[in-house]
């Protein structure tokens with residue numbers, strides 16, 4: 001009798017371990033790769049400018065500072081929105097910010113993107129950076145020095161400018 005109980009317990013434990021492993025694998029497979037091409041594909045599939053929320057407190061085409069453009073519209077995915085709302089000072093893994101950058105005559109010039117990837121670049125906040133032309137051409141991607149050099153001024157605010165995270 002004792003032996004049966006033991007075997008049943010063992011079976012339960014083993015199945016828990018295995019399902020945990022499968023879950024971890026599925027999660028890994030589902031994560032968006034930190035490359036300019038895959039992030040652009042994802043943004044297109046999401047139709048971010050239609051389906052994502054704007055950064056809380058911002059409106060479409062607000063007047064922005066250089067270098068991003070005269071007018072800006074800043075979109076956030078669910079993970080980013082949650083991070084901003086939580087007021088914990090940091091973005092969650094998987095958070096994406098996509099900012100449309102317009103010229104003075106309100107033409108879309110660039111899309112600037114920050115994507116939080118745990119373990120990607122620990123010394124600079126684990127951000128993947130990318131900038132695209134409206135047709136998806138990649139102007140910059142990766143651990144882009146030029147972006148980091150300026151955004152590092154906001155290190156205490158997880159490298160972002162638009163609003164305080166705490």
Ligand code: HEC
Pocket residue numbers: 064065066067068072074097098099112113114129130131140144146147148150151159160161162163
């Ligand atoms: C000279 C400074 C500077 C450089 C260089 C720069 N940025 Fe920014 N960035 C800013 C400022 C200032 C804002 C705030 C604009 C606003 O009001 O939303 C901003 C905002 C952003 C945002 C919206 C989130 C936030 O920080 O508020 C993204 C995304 C972004 N930048 C991406 C990039 C990328 C990608 C690069 C490099 C290709 C880059 N930036 C280079 C100054 C800079």
